[in-house]
Amino acid sequence: MSKVLLVEDEELNRVLVRAILARATDDVIREVELVEAGSLQRARDALTESPVDVILLDVNLPDGNGLSLAADLSTQPDRPQVIALTASVLPHERAAAMSAGCDAFLDKPYGAQDLLKILARHLAL
């Protein structure tokens, strides 16, 4: 069973991801255990508790930039895959995310299939 950490401060967006995962038909995804964190600090706490396979990471978080978490993780061995979920799609913002060591991007707004596809791909890695 895989574990996915969702770091997202907007309640509605967390509900959405939960709903998308719950409606998934793919077995791998159906077995995913979803851990949610509404802030950067909560995310760090969750990561120290137990490792995860994939992080779905919002960039604009109330207590800081999500990319700092990605940057911290990038130096660790055996690190989780990081998928940036971001509404900041301007070229320089994307470049910043890339250099912070994110493995993939999913631009907001995203459809259910977009999320499922990218998640399945990175869970397989």
Added chain:
Amino acid sequence: MITLVTALLVTAVFLRALGGYLATRDPMQRAITLIFLPPVAVCVNALVRQILGAPLPTAVSASTTALLMLQPYLTLRLTARLRHVPTWLDRTLLISLVASIVAVAAAPRPLNVGYLLLASGTFTVTEVIAGTYLLIGAQRRSGAARARLRLAAVATYAFVAMMLMLYTGAALSPSTRSWLAPAGRVVALVSAVGYLIAFMPPAWLRRVMSATVWYEATEDLQRLPSAVSTAQVWRRFVQVVHETTGTDAVVLVRTARGGRLEQVAAVCRSGASLPHDPMPELTDKDLALLLAARQPVTAGSTRRPAPALATYYAQATGARLVTALELSLSADECGAVLLMDRYQALFTTDDLRLTAVLGGQAQALAERSTTLAEQRRLSEQLAESVDALTHASQAKSDFLAGMSHELRTPLNAIIGFSDLMRAEHPDGDRRTVPADWVDHIHNSGRHLLGLINDILDLAKVEAGRLELNPEPLALDVAVHEVITGLRPLTDRKGLEVVIDVPQVAVRADPLRFRQILDNLLSNAIKFTPEGGRIALSAAGEAGEVALSVADSGVGIAAEDHARVFEEFQQVGSAAQRQAGTGLGLALTRRLVEAHGGSIVLQSELGEGSRFTVRLPDATAEMPAAAPTALPVTGPVGAARGRVLIIDDDARAAELLMTYLAAAGYQVRVAPGGEEGLAAARAWVPDAILLDVVMPGLDGWDVIRELKHEDPLRGIPVFFATIIDDRKAGMSLGATDFFVKPVDHDLLLAQLARHVVPAGNDAASVLVVDRDDQTRRVVEQHLRDGGIDVVACDDGPEGLRLSRDRRFDLIICDLQMADVDGFALLAGLEGDPATRGIPVLALTEPDLSDADRVRLTGKVIGTMPRSAAASDGVREWVDLAAVASTLSDARGNGAQQ
């Protein structure tokens, strides 16, 4: 031979000095010339004696000797021109010299040693004193001037040596005298040449000496850093002139605008002080007068009064002599440098020439500094513009990035959830989806709409295309309206809302003003923790009304105060940041400013925030007796009529319901088109308020259905929507069309006109007018509107009628023949049965201010007679009828 050469040379020196004096008539030159006279006399005497081979007559020889013995005193006189010599010393030396001359002249020949010692003694003492004065003078100067004064002192001492040699020769044997005398004359020649070089150097020597001084002074002047101001250059200039010439004080003045003189720079010997500016009454004419003198001017001289400028500065610096030199400060600025001295400067000509040269240098430097300053200013300006442009461009891209981010956030929910819906299991052409998802999409959509509206408004303000229709707005009414709309939010958080708004009015666009108020209040609600307090207060101050919205929320740190009004700037720590567009306050500020008002924030972290909006005061413009706002709370369900509100926006529906209930209507709300139709069929209301944009059946669908169905067809339908398409609404059979935010007064008036509740009497009106035609027209007009009208033509009849029956409104003419309008008003007021019946006064256009004041509070409004048959009158009737129903309902409530 030696005698001849010496005599010729000494004579030449004397003639040169004499020539110099005759050319300038300078007293100084005269003193110098006189010094040379005794040596010349001695030399010529010796020469003549040698040529003749016989001694000269005793008288000639004696007077030559006397003249020679007086020479030290002539030197002392010259010295006294350069510096102070005490009078007693001067007198003592003169008397002792004359005494010794007389003694020597009277003594038997050959002179004995005693006489020789007396003569040589007085001579030597006087000469050494004069020479020492010159040496002291040399200390005060620098460069060539010092060298020249020292040379003059040495020349003086040499002259002493010469005299001593002569006296010694006279005392010793003739053989010694024969070589000592010519040797003495050679020494005299050396002395004379020394004086000549010191006081009247040949042109070439003068040039060499000046060049050195000039070079040094110029170096001194140039040693200024490159980034100096013009003023600094000129201060340096007077300093250098002061040091080089040894003058007591140096002042640089220039001709300012209007011919006034302005002191540019000044320096004086330590201890003295200078005024900062010339006397105001001194002008360029005074300067011209001083410059015309062309030589040092002696202040305080009674023989030749000095120009006022010289006298002024002489007094200010304690100097006696003032020398002025014209100097141009720049291409178009005239000025002069003034040199002030207590004693005559020894080398005035040289000093002036040097000053002029330095002045030219300084001017060049000053111009350079002006150019540099201008260059610096321009480059700073350029840098500033570049900064501003960079900043603006940065702000723009930040705004775009922020906007993109903010728009995508609600869109994510809309697209995400709708995407999920598409995947839900189909059931024919329908899908069953979780109700939550629909709500999420809907809420996000509304959030998005709010963002778009804010952005569009901002863009309109930015482009100056915001259309404002300012009008006097009663602040208390507007505040209650907005607060009522936000009541669900405040109730949910258990906030206490305190309103202390007096009856003042602001001049503002009603729609935009509500938007401003709504933004501020929403903000306050958002940032105030549960159980907190929000206070609204207002006060008129200096042509403005200040409206404050204060909360007991988290507060804002001082450093963030400016940023809260910027786009997409949410301030404070993350925990305090709340969901919002980040545009509200930015837009609010722009809107307030577009009204010519201002908004300020007072806040401290943890101390809550207070936003104060200042808008133009329009209290004076409010109609004196406008229909006062209907109370927003009141008995619900009174039988004025039944109204069905069909609106999915619970907030908007509640707001409408509050108003209608307060006005005495029985209200029901249906949250959608289908529910609305169902309610209409079941309840059959007297009127329907219909929104357009609704999920499922929209407003257009609903009215189509209503108009095709009996008995619903006859129910008046009023649109109340954000869609501004009156034409479409009316063509579908609507009675009226209101664009949100709805003007509630107008809506109530329209409802009152069109809603005729079953079992309720029509509004009743008494018309009292002496003019038959007006009365008839008004009567007919009101009857056409379904109003019950009773008319009469005089005051007493009107009073009697109004006691018999309770009217909703009395329309009365103010100028009646028997009882005038005021008497009628007093009569109505005097009887408990008629007190409180609203009266509308028909007035002539020329109603006096005094009468207007008398009417205040006694009538609900006034209307010109000419407009008595207009729709306006019917609106007054509607309003009065509503008020009357309300007061009846209250009365009933009280009885129960």
